[in-house]
Amino acid sequence: MRSNRRDFIKISSMGIGGAAVAAPAFNWAEGAIKADNKKPGAEYKRTSTYCEICFWKCAGWVYSNDEGHIWKIEGNADDPHCNGRLCPRGTGGVGMYNDTDRLKTPLIRKTKNGKQVFEEATWDEALDVVAENLKKIANEHGPECVALFTHGSGGKFFGDLLKATGSTNITAPSFAQCRGPRETAFLATYGEIIASPEFTDIRDTKCLVLIGSHLGENMHNGQVQEMSEAIDKGATIITVDPRYSTAASKSKHWLPIKPATDLALLLAWINVLITEEWYDKDYVERYTYGFDQLKNHVQSFTPEWAYGITTLAPEMIRETAKEMANASPAVIVHPGRHVTWYGDDTQRLRAVAILNALLGSWGRKGGFYSPEKKSLPSYPHPEFPKPKRTWRDAHPGKYNLALEVVSNDICDSTIPSPDRACNFKGWIVNGTNLISTLPDLNNTLEAIQNLEFMVVIDTMPMEITGYADVVLPECTYLERYDYCRTDQHREPNIALRMPAVEPKYNTKPSWWMVKKLASKMELDDFFPWKDVEELLDWQLNQVGSSLEEMKRLGVKKFPREYDDLYFFKNQEVEFNTNTGKIELYSTDLAAEGFDPMPVYTKHKEPPPGFYRLNYGRSPAHTFSRTANNPNLTDLVDENVLWVNPQVAKDWSLKNGQPIWLENQDGVKSKFPIKVRITERIRFDSVYMVHGFGHSNKKLSRAYGKGVSDSELITKVLLDPVMGGTGMRGNFVTFKLENPNEEEVMS
Amino acid sequence: MRYAMAIDTKKCVGCADCVVACQTENNVPIGHCRDWIVENTAGTYPQLELEIRSERCNHCKNSPCVRCCPTGASHYSEGGIVLVTGDDCIGCGACIASCPYDARYPHPEGYVDKCTFCDHRVKNGQKPACVDVCPTHCMYFGDLDDPNSEVSNILKKRKYKRLIPEAGTDPQLYFLI
Amino acid sequence: MMEEIITSGRMNYKIDPQLHIWGWEIPLYLFLGGLAAGILYFASYYYLRGKEKDMPTAIKLAPMITPILLVIGLVALLLDLNHKPYFWKLYTTIKLESPMSWGAWTLMVVTPVSIIWSASYLREIFPNWDWKFKWLYALESYFIRNRKSLAWIMIFFSVILGIYTGILLSAFNARPLWNTSILGPLFLVSGLSAGAATIMMMSKDKLERNMFSRMDLVLIGIEIFLVIHMFMGFLASSQVQIEAAQLFLGGPYTLPFWTIAVFTGMILPGILEFLEIRGRHIPAYIPGLLILIGNISLRFIIVYAGQASRYLY
Ligand SMILES: Nc1nc2c(c(=O)[nH]1)N[C@H]1C(S)=C(S)[C@@H](COP(=O)(O)OP(=O)(O)OC[C@H]3O[C@@H](n4cnc5c(=O)[nH]c(N)nc54)[C@H](O)[C@@H]3O)O[C@H]1N2
C-alpha cells in the first residue's frame, strides 16, 4: 500500500487550547440544566437572519440576549420562503451555535516525529499558509489549477477570491449530485432552469404529481407549506415512489413503482395523454415544437407496455393521467430536486418537462409561475481576469450541456493523467463535506491525495476537515453577516443575515477571511470595501434600501417589474430555446448526439440476496451537517434501515437489531445500523436516511451513529448528458456479525 | 372558556418542528420533551395507511393528575389549562403515574413539567409555539366555548377522535381524521 | 401489520422507554406501611377485646417496632421525591382525592400514635427504664389511663393505612394492572398477614404463636383467593387489562410473581403452618420470614409491573 501524503487526522489529535475557550455558562449541548427557569422576556432582542441549515434559506428572527444566549429562532412573517414558520432544522438551528464540538481555532497540518498532526494557529499564521500555497500553485501551474467546492453562503466571497486570481472553477455538489439533470432538461425544453426555490405554484394547484420528491420528509419549507395548503383546498396528490413515503400517505393515488422504472411510467403517461387526446391542444399548438415527432415516438409506450416494466396496473396509469388532464392547466408534475438517480436522469427529467408541456402547466396558475428576483449590483471593483482555461478543457467536448461545473469531474481531473492539459493542484472546500457528499469515496480520496494543497472552511470537525492542510473555522450563520439573499419568488425580495451574537471561540466569518486573504495575495483591488457592513449598505442603497432599513425589516419585498406571473390568454411567448418554442423534441440534445426524445433503458436489478439501497431525508436533519446538532439529535440521533417484514423474516431480523451492510463491490459499512421492520418499504429495497454514520470521533453525538449511505455508494451511474452522478444503482446485503473485526483477525 | 387543540392527522407530516419549537420556546432541557410525534402504519405493502399525530398533554377536563396531586401543585388554570406550580411540587410522581398518556416528566430540577398550552403566550393573545411554527398549519388552538373560534369551527367541519377516551379523562386534544 | 412508533426520539428520564417513576422506595414504603398497619391493627383489636394478658406480644412487644418501620417508610417516601426541599408542601393542604395526600396525613397520625402506644408499654417490657422527668411520668400515666381511646384511634387509622397501601396504586386508572378494586383488599390482607407473621415470630408464648399461625393460614387463603379473583377479573375485562395480566401469564413478571410472591410467599408458608397445626414442629421464623419475603416481593412486583402496563393507542 502506498503511504498517504495526506493522512486523515482526527481533529481530536490537536492540542487542547481550543477546548479551554469552550466554557459557555449555559451548556445546551451537554443537555445541562438551565440555571434559571424564568421565561425569557424583554431582555431578548431580535435580529434578522436567513437560515443556513439548508438552501431554502428561510428568513427569520433570532432572539438573543447580551450574554450571548440565543433563546429561539422564529420565521419572518414577511418572508415568502417560510411565511413566518421555519422547519424543524431551522428552529433547531440554535444547536449549531451551542454545539461544543465546533471547530474553535485555525489548524495547520504539520508532521511531527513522522506523524501528521494538526497544530493550532493564529489566523495570521493559517491565512499566510493558505495565501502562500495558492500563490505557489498559481505560479507553478496557473491559477486555473485551483478549484473551489462550495455549498453555502460564504462561498460567494471565496468565489470572488478565486475569480480575482483568475480561476472560474467553482463547483457545488448541488449540481452534479443534486438538481443538475433537472436544470439541463428544463433548459433544453423551456430555455429556462428551475433553480431555487422552485417556482411551482403548489398552493393553487389542483393536482400535484410527485415523482420521488418526498415532500414532508424533504422539508423544503415553502413547498411543504404549499402542499398542505393544496390539501386543504382539495387538490389531488399523486405520488410515485417505491416507498410509502409521508407524501404517499397524503396522496389520493400512490403509485408504488418498481424502482428505476420511472421513465417507462412517464412515457406511458405521455402516450395516454396523446392517444386519448387529453393534452392541452391549444397550448401545445401555440407553444411547442416537435409534437408530431413525440406522438410517433411514444406510440408503442402504452400503459400495458409500462405495466410489464413498472408493475403499475394499466388502469392506474390511465386513471392518474385522466386526473392530471382534468386538473390541467392547474397541474404540476413536480421536477424534483435531488434527481441524480440512475444515470439517465436528464432524459427522465425531460419526460417530466414534456409532460408538463402537454398539460399546459408552464406559465399557468396552479402550474409553474414565472418567478422574479431582485438582484443586488456588485460593489464596484476591477474586472476579474479572464481565465486561460476552464474545467472543460480537461476533456474537450464532454458535458457541453452541463450548466455548472461538475464536482465529480473536478475530482477526476485532479487525479493526474498524461492525456490531460489541466490537473487540479489546489482545492478550497467551503461548507461541503465531500466525504459524505460525493459518491465513490475512493475516487474522492485519491484526488485529495494528489493535491498539493487543500484548505477547508467549515464550522464543524466534519470528515473532510481531517484531510485538509489548513482548516479555517467559520462562525455559524447566527454569528455573522453574509451577502443578502436575493432568490427568486412570486414577489422579488431580499433578506438580510446579520450576527445575532458575537462569534464564539476563535471563529471568523467568510467575508473576513477572504478580505484578509486578498490582502495577503495582493488582490486588495478586487475587495475595495472596508468591511461587510459597508459592502452591504452600498449594495442595498442601489435598490433604494439600506442596511439600517434591512436590520429593521429583515425581508424587503419589491414590486414585480412586469405583471407576468402567468401567461395571459393567447399570449405570444418566445422561449429561450433554439426554436423559440417549448422543445418536445430537443434540438440541443440532438446536436450533442443524445436522444432528442427520452427513451426507456433498463437498469440493473439487485442480485439474489441483495437489496437496492434507497436513501432519502429525515425531516429533522440536513445531509450530514446536522448529525451532531444537540437539538436535532434529540429528535433523531441515528438512521435506521427500513426492511420489509418478509425480508426480515427471511433473515430472521428483529426490530432494533444492529446489522452491518456490504455492497455489490464488497464495501462494508463501518458501523452497524438498527433494523426497522416496516411495510412501508418494498421487498427488493432497503431504505435509510442520508447523512449519518459519521466516522470522526470529535463529533461526540454523531460518531458511529448509524450507517453512511455514501460509503456504500461506490457504483456511480454517470449521466452522459451533464455529468451527474446517479447514486441509486447500489445493492447491499446484510451482515449479522461485525465484518470489520473479521477482517482484522484474518 | 375552554381551551382545546385540534390536530389534523391528514396534514401533519411528522416533522417534529412542534417538538423543537416547544423545546426552545419553553427552555425544555435537551433530552426531554413536552410534545412528541407518533406514526401509526397499518396494512400490508402496497395497501397502506399512515396516521401521524403530534401529541402532548390533553389538558383533560377530568384529569387524574390534578386529582391525585397531594399538594395542589397540579391544578386547573384559566380555560381549563392544566398546570404545575413548580414550587408547590414535591416530585412525588403520583401525577406521572396517573396520566394515561405519559404526558409528564420530572424536570431535572426536580419538579414535574409538562405542556402548558403555552399559557404565557396565550395570555398575550398569541398561539402556542408549536401551533405557530407548524409548517403544515395542521394545528388549531382556541376556545371551545366560543363557537366562532378556529378550533370550534374545524371541529364542526371535520371528523375527529380523541385518545383513550375510555380512560375517562375527557381529553381536550382532538385529532382530525 | 400494525406499526406504531414515536418518531421524535422521546427519551424523558424515568418515563421512556417505559415508565419507572417509582423505584424501590415506594414498594418498600408500601410494605413497611402495610406491615405496621397489620401489627397496630392486631394490637388495638386484641386490646379492645380485653386480651392484654393472653396476647402480650401482639399488644405490647410487636408495636415497639412500628415507629421504626414507619419512620423508615417515611424516609423511603422522602427519598422517592424528586423535589425534596419542597416535601413540606405535603402538609400545607389536605387533598382528599389524592391518596398520596391522605396517606401522608395518615402516617402523620399513625406514627405518633404508635410511638405513644409503645411508650406506654415501655416500662412493662423494660422494667429498668427511667423516664427521667416527672412530667414524662405524668404523661405516661395519662396515656395508660386513656389506652382505650388510643386503641380506637389506632384501629381506625391502621385500617386506613392498610387499605391506603393498596388504594394508592388502584387509584391510578392509567395503569391497567393497578386499576382493579381488588388491589386494596389484597394489600390490606397481605399487610395483616405480614403483621401476624411478625407477631408470630416475636412471640414466645405457644398459644399466642399458634393463634397467629392459624390466623395467617386464613389470611393466606384469602390472599390466594384474591389473587385468583384479580386475574379472572383482568382476563374478563378490556384488552389493556388482558395485556396487563399477560405480564404475569407468560410475560416478563411470570417467574418472580408465581415463584416468589405466590409460591414462596403464600403457598409454602401456608403448607408449613398447616403442618405446624397438625403437630409437626416447624420453627416459627421459617414461615414467618417466607411470608415477609413474599409480602415485600408482591409489592415490588406489583409496583414495577404496574408501571410496565399501559394503555395502547
Ligand atoms: N429535511 C431535509 N429536507 C431537505 C434536505 C435535507 O437534507 N433534509 N435536502 C434538500 C435538498 S438539497 C434536496 S436536493 C431535496 C431532496 O429531496 P427530493 O428531491 O424529494 O429527493 P428524492 O431523491 O426525490 O427523494 C427520495 C425519495 O425518492 C424515492 N425513490 C427512490 N428510488 C426511487 C425510484 O426509482 N423512483 C421513484 N419515483 N422514487 C424513488 C425514495 O423512496 C424517497 O422517498 O431535499 C431538500 N430538503
Ligand SMILES: Nc1nc2c(c(=O)[nH]1)N[C@H]1C(S)=C(S)[C@@H](COP(=O)(O)OP(=O)(O)OC[C@H]3O[C@@H](n4cnc5c(=O)[nH]c(N)nc54)[C@H](O)[C@@H]3O)O[C@H]1N2
Ligand atoms: N449519498 C448521498 N450523497 C448525497 C446526497 C444523498 O442524498 N445521498 N444528497 C446530495 C445532495 S441533494 C446535495 S444538495 C449534497 C449536499 O452536500 P453538502 O452540502 O456537502 O452536505 P453536508 O453533508 O451537509 O455538508 C455540509 C458541510 O458544510 C458545513 N457547514 C455547515 N454550515 C456551515 C457554515 O456556515 N459555514 C461553513 N463554512 N461550513 C458550514 C458542515 O459542517 C458540513 O461539513 O449532497 C449530495 N450527496
Ligand code: SF4
Ligand atoms: S427549510 Fe428549514 S432548514 Fe431550510 S432554510 Fe428553511 S428553515 Fe432552514
Ligand code: SF4
Ligand atoms: S410541526 Fe406540524 S407537521 Fe410537523 S410534526 Fe408537528 S404538527 Fe406535524
Ligand code: SF4
Ligand atoms: S394528559 Fe395527562 S397530564 Fe395532561 S391533563 Fe390529562 S392526565 Fe393530566
Ligand code: SF4
Ligand atoms: S409530582 Fe408534583 S405535581 Fe405531581 S403529584 Fe406530586 S406534587 Fe403534584
Ligand code: SF4
Ligand atoms: S402548547 Fe406550548 S408547551 Fe404545549 S407542546 Fe405546544 S409549545 Fe409545548
Ligand SMILES: [Mo]
Ligand atoms: Mo440537493
